[in-house]
Amino acid sequence: MATVALKSPAGKWIMVSSIMASAMAFIDGTALNVVLPSLQQSLHATGTDLFWILNAYLLMLASLIMIGGSLGDKLGRKKIFMAGIFIFLMGSAACGFAPGVTLLIVFRMLQGIGGALMIPGSLSLISSSINENERGKAIGTWSAFTTVVTLGGPILGGAFGDAGLWRYIFFINVPIGIVALLILWQKVAESRDEDRDQKLDLPGAVAIALGLASLTFGFLRVPAVGLNNWQVYITLSAGIILLGVFIFIEGRSKHPMMPLNLFTNLTFTGVNLLTFFLYAGLGAGMLFLSLNMVQAQGYTQLQSGLTFLPFTVLMISMARFSGALADKYGPRFLLIGGPATAGIGLLILSFVKQTNGAGDYWTTFFPGILVFGTGMSFTVAPLTAAVMGSVSDHFSGTASGVNNALTRIANVFANAVLGSLAVLFFTGALQNQIHDIPLNTKEKQVIMAQAANLGDAKVPAGFNAEKQKAIKKLYQSGFITVYARVMQISAALALLGALMSFLFVRNSTIKKGSER
Structure with a gap:
């Protein structure tokens, strides 16, 4: 062509x-x-x-x-x-x-x-x-x-x-x-x-669509009904079985939508594992960073959005350059160092405690965003190029579909699984700190009922001004504790992505125009 x-x-x-x-x-x-x-x-x-x-x-x-x-x-x-x-x-x-x-x-x-x-x-x-x-x-x-x-x-x-x-x-x-x-x-x-x-692989299409839908729905139900629920068991189990059926169909199909021999290239497998772990960390980290700024630190919605400008500047100035570096030297080193740097940035962000609002941005959130943005700037273009370059042009759409599917599934994982964990973390933080406020059992129950709202927890009506102030502080400190833990998990996921690159990605297997 x-x-x-x-x-x-x-x-x-x-x-x-x-x-x-x-x-x-x-x-x-x-x-x-x-x-x-x-x-x-x-x-x-x-x-x-x-x-x-x-x-x-x-x-x-x-x-x-x-x-x-x-x-x-x-x-x-x-x-x-x-x-x-x-x-x-x-x-x-x-x-x-x-x-x-x-x-x-x-x-x-x-x-x-x-x-x-x-x-x-x-x-x-x-x-x-x-x-x-x-x-x-x-x-x-x-x-x-x-x-x-x-x-x-x-x-x-x-x-x-x-x-x-x-x-x-x-x-x-x-x-x-x-x-x-x-x-x-x-x-x-x-x-x-x-x-x-x-010819279209209709049996494979049905199996993968139903399998991914079942897994996605199962993850999405976890925050609402908990992990120990029949809906979660059935949908996650059905999803796993259907994905197994999909792999079986693809192995036997004369017209597979996802040729399994693509995964004989360990680089293709590795960059997709990197994608899943990195974007799960990215999705959770960015969501809770924004929530923390608006709901706990007092930023307006516009101020919260503007805090990502340094990230944007880094991407403009470095992403094209990193793509050219990947062309010249291969993406392996960039796909190890970039996610690792991004993980360190997320870890730095996890240490930010209560601040005095947007005026403290440059000495609190900015250093972590700078490191995180640098890591992502050296990752995004080489990662995309490695995905597309590890398969032949015949399978470019399939490769892009697989990689993008993993990106979205990673976002679902971040929203559903880490969101559910965040509620558990918030509940635990409130239970540990609520004893510092003189309350009866019923008042404690009313306060704890707001745990599902995380940073948007509202002080219940009926408390005097002193207790309202203490409860509001309780919610803020509890959510900041949750934020720190989620950011640390996000950092670990990004570092795990870097490990996948170290173990599997090889520059020698990224060649254009050859069958995989």
């Missing part, structure tokens, strides 16, 4: 359309976390409602993203990419107009379906269309821009949230999506694997 130069008109249009489409999904994901307080007040949503609004999208995305990558390889990457953009665009507009929580959750699922077709399509189109010797730089450019808009999402979300305009987080996707569709329609050529069998 003919490829084009990165700086050619065709190459530039491919990059612009891919970055714009990806930006929709990434802005949506990060900005939504910041506007949740405004959304909750506007729709009168409960804590459980908010949890499902966040994760309904991930449920569909994790379930279908591998199917999206495989469809692009077989039916046409541009065609499937455009279909995904259109569905995501329609889902976004519907979310913006949603009158209540239930319909918002349904429309978030529609966004997830579109994202499953759209997200792997962007990288697959780049990897299959750009000249071999420039793919690392192209992917680095894509990584830099998409990471910038991802981290710009909290700033945008903070501004909209403080103004009560949370619906515009969804509406902003509409013009971006329309422009991306027009560019793809007029300026980008179709790309498909002409040598590959065009």
Whole structure:
């Protein structure tokens, strides 16, 4: 299949359309976390409602993203990419107009379906269309821009949230999506694997979709019903069995959607393990960092978003450079040192205690964000390039789908499993400290009932001013304890990702254009 130069008109249009489409999904994901307080007040949503609004999208995305990558390889990457953009665009507009929580959750699922077709399509189109010797730089450019808009999402979300305009987080996707569709329609050529069998692996598609959906749903139910519950047992067990069935089908299928021989390349296996552990740590760390700033440290939503500007600057200045380094020297060293540095940054952030608000940012949160951002800046582009470079071009969509599926599953793991642990940590912290306040048994029960709300725990009515002040301080200190533990777990996950790179990633196995 003919490829084009990165700086050619065709190459530039491919990059612009891919970055714009990806930006929709990434802005949506990060900005939504910041506007949740405004959304909750506007729709009168409960804590459980908010949890499902966040994760309904991930449920569909994790379930279908591998199917999206495989469809692009077989039916046409541009065609499937455009279909995904259109569905995501329609889902976004519907979310913006949603009158209540239930319909918002349904429309978030529609966004997830579109994202499953759209997200792997962007990288697959780049990897299959750009000249071999420039793919690392192209992917680095894509990584830099998409990471910038991802981290710009909290700033945008903070501004909209403080103004009560949370619906515009969804509406902003509409013009971006329309422009991306027009560019793809007029300026980008179709790309498909002409040598590959065009038949679809329907049994495999059903097994992987149901398996990932069951696992995802099981993880999402843990914070609501606890780990020791029949719903969790059944869904997680069903998910594991269905994934086993999927592997069995793929091993025997004449038209597999995920050829198992991809995993004979230990580098492909290693970078996907790195992805899972690193992005689980990243998801939990960023979520609890934002919650801590707003709910415990007194930052506004906009101030919280602005604290990620140093991270954004680092990504702009270093991600493209790191992609070029990976092209020249191979990604192994970067994929060991980058995640390890990011883990150290998360560990530094875990030591931040109660501060005096945004005025203390530069001496409290900034050093950890600087180290964390440096580590991620040297990781994102080489990681993406290693994923795409460890398989042949024939399987670029499949490889992207696998890697993106693991990213979303890692986010579900962070939100569900670590979220459930956070409630346990918060309950324990309150139990340890509540004895310092003179309260009767019933008053203690009322106070402990707020534990499920974490940093958003409200002082119950009926207490005098002195006790209200003490209870508020109890909630703040308890949540900061939770924040520290979650950040330490996140750091450990990032360091575990670095270990995966050390054990499995080899520069010699990352070659373009050869079968794996």
